[in-house]
Amino acid sequence: MARMNMIEAIRDALDVKMTEDSNVLVFGEDVGYFGGVFRATAGLQEKHGLHRCFDTPISEGGIVGIAIGMAANGLRPVAEIQFADYIYPGYDQIASEAARLRYRSNGEFSAPLTIRTPVGGGIYGGTTHSQSPEALFTHIAGLKTVIPSNPYDAKGMLITAIEDNDPVLFLEPKRLYNGPFYGDPHTPSVSWAKHELGEVPEGHYTVPFESVRKLKEGEDLTILAYGTMVWVAEAAAKEAGVNADILDLRSLLPLDIKAISESVKKTGRCLILHEATRTSGFGAELSAQVAEACFFSLEAPIVRVTGWDTPYPHAQEWAYFPGPKRVINGIRKVMGQA
């Protein structure tokens, strides 16, 4: 066991897989010698060689494109997209190609690749360093979309992703790299060193995707969250004085709808959180599925607390971010107190 922050856990997962399996290659913009703008691949080139971890041209479409060709040819590429905001030039290769190669060839070819990319706000990154585009990928059949909220999961899920025989989009909430973030930028940051989920086993282990992690057992309401919002949920529930079942979804597609509906059937109330733009965000799908599965148990309307339907502004970052206040207001609404 070692204490790691989330970047270290991710790097460790890559290191474990690169050591185990010479088919695992790591590449992306600035990931080679330098080790990535968030340092997730620092030291990997030095340790595993220039051919195992290298820089690419600034071309997200090209990065995904070569990953597909390599994956179809037996390798296990792990590509980094520097910020999720820059994934769109690669969107066609992801959605039309990686996700559908197995289908269109009826299983003759497939694309077992992993795309890692940082998501979310909280670093004053403005419109182009803060996005959470998960819902644009959960609509794509053939792709898996997952998002860890802590170092332990990050390592285990990344290993699962690399070993998965289908393409996986692995989203990394950048605001959590150094520690859990409870939603208030003005209180000093906590570090993973002080959190039990910063305990990361050495070597190989996996965390399955379709397996909700329950943060807290509660009876009053169910809170569905993923990524950064998991920690905001915890803080807000505490502040609101409610006894919440808080579920960290880990994987959005596939989704552990069984665990989710069990919880909502128990509590009768459901709050859904995400940082992304509200309309057609993944919260919509969660809301629809929960209502479909638990209609007769619901005692109040499901409430979504989300980012606004605007680009992510720079100066107004904390007015955009669905912080504790917005979440608490949401809790009150679900609890019928507002």
Add this chain to the structure above:
Amino acid sequence: MARMNMIEAIRDALDVKMTEDSNVLVFGEDVGYFGGVFRATAGLQEKHGLHRCFDTPISEGGIVGIAIGMAANGLRPVAEIQFADYIYPGYDQIASEAARLRYRSNGEFSAPLTIRTPVGGGIYGGTTHSQSPEALFTHIAGLKTVIPSNPYDAKGMLITAIEDNDPVLFLEPKRLYNGPFYGDPHTPSVSWAKHELGEVPEGHYTVPFESVRKLKEGEDLTILAYGTMVWVAEAAAKEAGVNADILDLRSLLPLDIKAISESVKKTGRCLILHEATRTSGFGAELSAQVAEACFFSLEAPIVRVTGWDTPYPHAQEWAYFPGPKRVINGIRKVMGQA
């Protein structure tokens, strides 16, 4: 008044605007001399000149990119993407650029462009000529996404789109080009010539976006549909013998949630239809919004009837398509009969 099919109505809208406003330019793959693979621009180059309606390289990113530059410089470009399945290479220019230019420049620049593109199945187009990617666009703040279901609306809404000062994605259900389609490929096609909505006024008129069109007044349940599914809804409701309030949404973003919730409050039941892949489809957003607005009026869970979470298969097209049987099963479920 003239009888027009949907292609003719679209062409007429372009012609009206090109005649009225020399800033309106039309371009895309094969749209010039040939007039487009669906003939929507046939004759426009001959009538308005080579500079007003022309072919582009096969580069959806380039097409949207020049449209942004032109629109920012005072023109009113109308770009055609040959099939919506091919829009992804232009996704970055649409989502990151066209949709956000006004915001990031705080109104100093904007991109009043229109992108027309055919969507939906029903022509044995398989995975790459059948998609309905609307939900990938309704998540994008700054963009409007609309979809007409008949010639009258198509013309009026396209003129609205061209005159709109924000970027508009104008989706054309290709299965409706020649006539309404009631969901059964084995019964002979009907033509717009025989349908009242094939009556299209001459000259300039507009149909506002945020204005649901009620197909049928009913009390038993509300059916929310758009594009091709509007007509399938009509046929299925009839066959199921229910008295449905059928709403043709016309515009997905912005959405006329007021009219929608009035209807659901009245009927207490809601069925949502779309052809697109289910997970994170626009039906999820509709379901969430309806539940938020009408929770206490709902007598049964909202039901979504959609395409499957698979690519659109070729031979199994009609097994994929949410045809009358699936819709009727959905109706039964909403009515508590299943």
Add this chain to the structure above:
Amino acid sequence: MTKKSNQSRLYVPEPPFRPGDTPDYSHIAVPVDHTPPRPDPMCEDHETAEHALKLIRVLRFNGEAAGDWVPKLTPDQMRKGLRDMMMTRAMDDRMFNMQRQGKMSFYMKSRGEEAVSVAHAMALRIDDMTFPTYRQQGILIHRGASIKEMMCQCLSNAGDRLQGKSIPVLYSFRDFGFFSVSGNLGTQMIQAVGWGMAEAYKNSDGIASAFTGEGATAEGDFHYALNFASTYRAPVILNVVNNQWAISSFQGIAAGEGETFAARGTGFGLATLRVDGNDFLAVYAATEWAAERARRGGGATLIEHFTYRKEGHSTSDDPSKYRPENEPEVWPFGDPIDRLKLHLIHIGEWDEDRHAAQEEACKVEIRNIYKEAEKMGTLSSDTQVNDFTMFEQVYEELPGHLKAQVEVFKEEL
């Protein structure tokens, strides 16, 4: 290049001839000494810069094979090439007619371009992975894939290895080095580079060869392919099939002021060849050169195959709407089958009678294969693909939500 105005004006290129015009292509008449010399395949890239602007030719119109690029092919090999092209054409014709009879939803012919696929395939190893578009069926025919299986794919019937998932012509034949064809233009170019990088990474000497139409070179994927192939010196061949047309758009829309598509590679430091795509021996020779270069670590070559799309874009297209009906006939580079035939006759290895007999034999063989294929169903008969297969191969294993959808689907049957 068209003369420039003395003021900036929106310029929109137009093809020289439209329906009603009498096409005259004498300006691209074919000079005998047009062919540039054959450099060593491991030469520096700039040594092929002029090749991007010229046209590698071997077969003269009198049937002679001449010049630096004459490949060492035996008469048997050439006869096999001829037959593969003729089989390809016979199959195309048959399938086109069957589509017209409603047996399948769609079809795409490769008439006029058969040398590009057949000769190219012949110069590769069978384990070199090709990344084709929808007009390289000749690769499969040359490599001996089952024509019946190809037809069953087009018919989406019980014999379709893709179980009806894809539209006709988007074949996938891994064992024959034929990558699953995508309906999205261009995407395969950069994937081929990734495939080639993987070969190099594994220290294998396999290579990849990718095809795009000249129209689709405008996609970003083409640029990515040139760039990544250049940066990582990937063992790939990037082929641009310039058949003059992209549906209704003439090549000038994609080419712009650029003189050739091969020249697109020059700025990337790739080797660049431009070849008469209707000349079987020239295509073979250029491919052989590029394959050797790639295999030996010399990196990628961009080959422009200069040819002509003699028929409509697909069964959905009517080319008389946008080009003169007789343009295919007056196109000055002849027909690839006729030209190889003439060469074989010229060297005394073939004659008109054998040719006529072979033409008939191909037709009969294709007809017979087709009959067998059709026995397994057609799209217009009761499709014999089990509808439930549509849920398979989305993922390796059926996830929970798809299992649920299978159940919903059962209710509607």
Add this chain to the structure above:
Amino acid sequence: MTKKSNQSRLYVPEPPFRPGDTPDYSHIAVPVDHTPPRPDPMCEDHETAEHALKLIRVLRFNGEAAGDWVPKLTPDQMRKGLRDMMMTRAMDDRMFNMQRQGKMSFYMKSRGEEAVSVAHAMALRIDDMTFPTYRQQGILIHRGASIKEMMCQCLSNAGDRLQGKSIPVLYSFRDFGFFSVSGNLGTQMIQAVGWGMAEAYKNSDGIASAFTGEGATAEGDFHYALNFASTYRAPVILNVVNNQWAISSFQGIAAGEGETFAARGTGFGLATLRVDGNDFLAVYAATEWAAERARRGGGATLIEHFTYRKEGHSTSDDPSKYRPENEPEVWPFGDPIDRLKLHLIHIGEWDEDRHAAQEEACKVEIRNIYKEAEKMGTLSSDTQVNDFTMFEQVYEELPGHLKAQVEVFKEEL
């Protein structure tokens, strides 16, 4: 070009020097007769093919201006250019320091590249729309945009014309022909072509000029720009600022085996110039040439500005992690300010004292402007941007769902 292996191997380019190495750039030492002749701006594109491989230079290291490309600039104009560069640098230095003090979230300097933006802007008309990246602040300074407004944008304060919506440096100044800078690399290139096409369509003689770093040429948008500019003969200048680095990646990652970035345009039939980007007069001359060509209907020019990024990529970057610390000093092309200064002194129009005084004056002026700007707030002070402005300018008018969200937001205040 590095020697090739005799077997295909995955090749990954590496920069010549890494931290700890002693960088030696004598191999790109600067020949005196490197400069190609100046053709007529309306020449055929292939007449500039060699220009893509050479380097247009005017200023010798001894301060002399020589050769075909010496532009007709008065001493006053050159002094203005010098001052604009010095102001740009002074502002960059100040803002960098203020970022370090937490006054703003982020900043990006353009040290070493000031000639590229200032001289380029000087050779354009003010109504020519530029499509910059984040390192062309010199255009705004040259064109006389308010430095205070620029600073307020970086500070996201009450004086920010963008009301805090964008991160620092992503300016938008329509009245100064400065298109809203995008955080997404490359996208502006093809937009500029569209802008230029619109100018041509309107029969205006305005042109557009777009900038990309050499790293971002790998994006598809660069390819689209070359292609569409070529096809429609758009009146645009496409500038590649090759400052050797893209964050931590040396130019070889983007360039691959390609010899120059200018050569990327050759295959498209564009005019292609490659210019010493540290040479104010050469940048001016090349831009003037390209602008004339575009304005008169000659179409687009691709200009590679060969320069060097002397500082970190941004305030978030530490270049000593990936390149030798003294590399900027040993880079053989000198400093753009020093070189223009020397020229002015050489022709007797400037001296060391005046230069020192001007340097001090720029510093003071910038400091004073900054003080005024900071009075309007900083990101770390109570931000003076009204939070509700975040809902504005998403659309021209607030749609219903955003009105509802405004109400929800009110509840949390």
